Amino acid sequence: MISLRGGLFKGLPDAQAPCPYGECEGDGWVVDPETRTAAPCRCRPQRISASRTSTLTREIPERYRHIGINSPEVEELAARAPAQVRTARRYCETIDSQLESGAGLGFHGDPGTGKTMLAFMISRAALEAGKTIAVYSFPRLLASIRDSYRDDATDGYGAFLDKLVEVDLLQLDDLGAERPTEWAAEQIFLVIDGRYEAKRSVVYTTNLALPGGEGAGAETLVERIGHRVSSRLAEMSPPVPLFGADHRTQLAPDLP
Structure with missing residues (x-):
């Protein structure tokens, strides 16, 4: 795993990072030496949000750390699923307005069809735009919530849930992977x-x-996680279907 706090991506929101606007000394305040007064810098809201959500998982796996809208893997997927990739790219290109409005996307499909790659492409775009993110698989999120009950937890249950709500973008992988x-x-x-x-x-x-x-006949997301959650997700994160063959199998070498 590559730690995002290490500065891998330009514009990473970090409470201790240099000012992305070049207006303050990295503390979130612009000082006027003549009047000896200080005013909040434009980066201050990002610093506050980054500080509050710093204990959330904000890591992108090495497999996906290079993925951008013009990466070869994305270009290859665009040849097979042009409409779906176009939607994901448009989301990245308008990331500020998308996150400001609370809009998301939901990638439905068979294993190996590019869902996770497109999701991480969006998370990387959010980081490069100076936004905060949290990335969890469905099982890991549940495990982290359970851990918040422990006496030695960094964040208690309520504080952890508050941070999950506050972060700019929440990426959930394998939603419904297990029946809750x-x-x-x-x-x-x-x-x-x-x-x-x-x-x-x-x-x-x-x-x-x-x-x-697509995929009809198999169990649906609403059947797995319930109507209350799925109805909200349908409004928040319009579904993007990516059903088809597992293209990861094509990466296997031909052995003698």
Whole structure:
């Protein structure tokens, strides 16, 4: 894993990073030496948000750290799924307005069809725009919520949920990968409903089918995670279907 706090991406929101606008000394305040007064810098809201969400998982796997809108892998996917890639690229190109409005995307499809790659492409665009992100797989998110109950947890339960709601972009991978218990279903609802009410963006991936659409006949996302969560996601994150063959199998070498 590559730590995003190490400055891999330009514009990374970090409470201790240099001012991206070149207006302050990195502390979020612009000082006027003549009047001996200080005013908040334009970067201060980003610093506050980064500080509050610093304990969330903000890492992009090495496999996806180079993915951008014009990466060869994205170009290859565009040849197979032009409409879907066009939608994801447009989201990246308008990342500021998308996140400001709380808009997201939901990538539905079979394993190996490019869902996760496009999701990380969006998360990288958000980081390069100076936004805060949190990245969790569905099972890992549930495990992290459970860990927040521990006495030695960095963030208690309430504080952890608040941070999940506050971060600019939440990326959830393999949503519905396991059938949630009653407790788990309630936790996911609290996270998604909190972001829905706060108009915060969610980008998710899932192998589960769309109701009445591609992949029909298999279990749908609404059947797996329930109507309360799926109805909010449908409004927040319009589904992008990516069904087809697992193209990762084409990367296997021909052995003698």
